[in-house]
Amino acid sequence: MPVTSLKKQHHELADAGFQLTVLQQGAQFPAFADKLQQHNLLPLKPTGTTILQVNVGKMCNQACRHCHVDAGPDRREIMTRETMQLCLDALAHNPELAIVDITGGAPEMNPDFRWFVQEISKLGRQTIVRCNLTIILANPKYHDLPEFFKAHKVQVVSSLPYFAASRTDAQRGDGVFEKSIKALKMLNEVGYGIENSGLQLDLVYNPSGAFLPAAQQTLEAEFKRRLLAGYSVHFNKLFCITNLPISRYLEYLLQSGNYESYMEKLVDAFNPAAAASVMCRNTISVGWDGYLYDCDFNQMLELHVAPTAPQHIRNFDLQALNNRSIVLNQHCYGCTAGAGSSCGGQTVV
């Protein structure tokens, strides 16, 4: 059955407040903050912000089953050029922000996406684009994206939950695997993922179901072997990312009767080393409307940065942000299970 956004369905889980209520109901699970307290990590403080993650909108050509953004073709929230300019101003004033990680939805659908990438590139920052692959084929106007990425030395990070169609399509929609392979080949053709090209193409694996991800290193080797043998596709690294129990993935967990056992898995797999390396310690996330968050997950739960820090990109103040305490909730267990999880994959070697 095709997936539509929770918002479009008028689902109660479209409401961030309701998601938090669900997450906090499980009295059998220890509070995440208490868990950090036991390991002397509370209040959780940044170690120094070096990544600005910008969510340029919730519009997407896909509607994946597990999407934590509740993105889809029906979503109209899009970052304006004015807000992008505020991000550029913050970057210009803070050279410590070495990496800009552009995400969405499908960020390429934002009409000012290319302008934004060009301006970031003028500032000499490393740009990551979280490209869902199928967008490259969705419309002729996107067919030249591989060349555009290459021209700006963008690091492309793309989801491919499995090296076979069955599980990829179950999570991301019918036909997505085949289109993703075509898009990967187009990226390979311009040099992405090819050794010594200097063009980085990384894939993201996240489990298509209520289970935790595999160890990154071994799965990467398996992905490389299978994608090369089956499809002649090359890539650089595989990032294993745990699904956090929010938004559409939370809806899946509840509807499939897996919520409790999944939370139990996350809590049981709590790893203090992973807790010390969570990505919110070096990242600030900007929402489509310019508001600031500790991470993209907090953004979707509408948990703004602590009130001691500036709330909006127009008042960006790196020092105040580096002094803030990170806002935590039960979904954070997804970042600290096993080998840890972040937008850059596993956090503990």
Next chain:
Amino acid sequence: MEKTYYNPADLKKFGNITELQPELGNKFFDYYGEVFKEGALTAREKALIALAVSHAVQCPYCIDAYTSDCLEKGADENQMMEAVHVAAAIKGGAALVHGVQMMNKIKELTM
């Protein structure tokens, strides 16, 4: 009394077997942990073998545990079902090969 012999929640209590015999129980769990470490076989290969054996010994706890484990180790449904077929082939073959014994006996007993 439980209404069924198997209760899924009991799997989590497996470790409690050490309560009545700590020394042997702990030795078993240490050994178990060592066996499943990445070695000449990868952790995924071991999980697939464990899944096959779980079916051969028909242990519902093990089937639950190693189905999850195989998924978590990145095995796919085809690999998992092939592993079950390996178990079935060996179990079926083990039954059938005894047909030779039966045939020997038939020869012995008949004219």
